[in-house]
Amino acid sequence: MYAFDYHRATTVEQARDRLRSQPGARVLAGGQSLVASMKLRLADPAELIDLAAIPALTGIQVGDRTVTIGAMTRHAEVAASADVQRALPSLAALAGGIADRMVRNMGTMGGSVANNDPAADYPSAVLALNATVITDRRRIAADDFFLGMFQTALEADxxxxxxxxxxxxxxxxxxxxxxxSRYAIVGVYVADFGDSIRVAVTGAGPVVFRVADMERALSTKLSADSVAGIRIPSDGLNADIHAGAEYRADMVSVMAARAVETMLSEPLSW
Ligand SMILES: Cc1cc2nc3c(=O)[nH]c(=O)nc-3n(C[C@H](O)[C@H](O)[C@H](O)COP(=O)(O)OP(=O)(O)OC[C@H]3O[C@@H](n4cnc5c(N)ncnc54)[C@H](O)[C@@H]3O)c2cc1C
Known part of the structure; x- marks a missing residue:
């Protein structure tokens, strides 16, 4: 690990001003990806700006068919939240399936979404649940947020x-x-909004993506059979020591059918 300075911000404005004024500074959330990459000398920020003491970045609010979660909310808090379990049980279950207890107690929703690891779970929820990423200056629709492997629409500061x-x-x-690690080799999030169905896939490609063919098929007939026979092209999918691209393409169909089956066994929330 290279040497770095440490700054603890107590307001969003303080963190943003510090980020702008200190060249090479990065914000620190749970540190579960950033500190690991610093240890491997893949990242060498001149300064870490810790967000952990900013109260405005935590908390969970349930509104009229919305759930808003602060960026510094830890995965374990999302999983254990009675509000999230009631309003958005699929998201609570997703959070409870991330990594292990230690990582869930440290890792944050904002850190995971900003990091945009191709195998991370939350990006599929953001895309399938048609979420809005709220920043210190604007609101970004999920469909415009994830640009590529570890790349998002966020500005540097x-x-x-x-x-x-x-x-x-x-x-x-x-x-x-x-x-x-419990990262997704392939993960599929399916959401039924009544007038539309969204299907988001993580782990399979360099960045989370929707599957229009599956969404169309499910809009016609909402059943696991509708997606089990749809195979996405393997071109451009991830291939590594864990799974090849062809295998991942097959697993998208399998995971999608299981997700639809699970979704249909859930009670309607509205
Ligand atoms: C052993 C292990 C297993 C894991 N398994 C899984 C898994 O199964 N599924 C999964 O989804 N994830 C998994 N993770 C990742 C983990 O869940 C963390 O969420 C993830 O590492 C990033 O969150 P963080 O809060 O630790 O962010 P950090 O590591 O602190 O930051 C990550 C990046 O985001 C930036 N950032 C952080 N917060 C913000 C913000 N509010 N605004 C803008 N930029 C910000 C930082 O500057 C940095 O570039 C695993 C991690 C480990 C170490």
């Missing part, structure tokens, strides 16, 4: 303050997980 999810009538997230 822009901070996620919260994420507002739309509440579907029902939804489900199913992943084929890596047995050690």
């Amino acid at each position: 822009e901070l996620i303050t919260s994420i507002q999810f739309k509440v579907p009538r029902r939804g489900a997230y199913i992943k084929y997980r890596h047995p050690a």
Whole structure:
């Protein structure tokens, strides 16, 4: 690890001003990705601006068919929240399936979404639940947020303050997980909004994506059979020691069918 300075901000404005005035500074959330990459000398920020003491970045609010979660809310808090379990049970279940207890107690929703790891779970929820990423200066629609592997629409000095999810009538997230890290080798989130269905896939490609063919098929007939036979092209999908591109393409169909089956077993929330 290279040497760095440490600054603890207590307001969003303080963090943003510090980020602008200190060249090479990065914000620190749970540190579960950033500190690991610093240890490997893949990142060498001149300064870490810790967001943990900013009260405005935490908290969960349930509104009229929305759930808004502060950027510094830890995965364990989302999983254990009675409000999220009631209003958006598929999101609480997703959070409870991230990594292990230690990572869930440290990792944050804002950190995960800003990091945009191709195998992370939350990006699929943001996309399937048609969420809005709220920053210190604007609101970014989910469809415009995830640009590529570890790339987002965020400016270099822009901070996620919260994420507002739309509440579907029902939804489900199913992943084929890596047995050690629990990152998604392939994960599929399906959400039924009554007049539309959204299907988001993580882990399979360089960045989370929607599957229009599956969304169309589910809009015609809402059943697991509708997606089980749809196979996405393997071109451009991830291939590594865990799974090849062809295998990942097959797993998208399998996980999508399981997600629809699980979703249909859930009670309607509205
Ligand atoms: C062993 C292990 C297993 C894991 N398994 C999984 C898994 O199964 N599923 C999964 O989804 N994830 C998994 N993760 C990732 C983990 O869930 C963290 O969410 C993730 O590492 C990033 O969140 P963080 O809060 O730790 O962010 P940090 O590491 O602190 O920051 C990550 C990046 O985001 C930036 N950032 C942080 N907060 C903000 C903000 N509010 N606004 C703008 N930029 C910001 C930072 O500057 C940095 O560039 C795993 C991690 C580990 C170490």
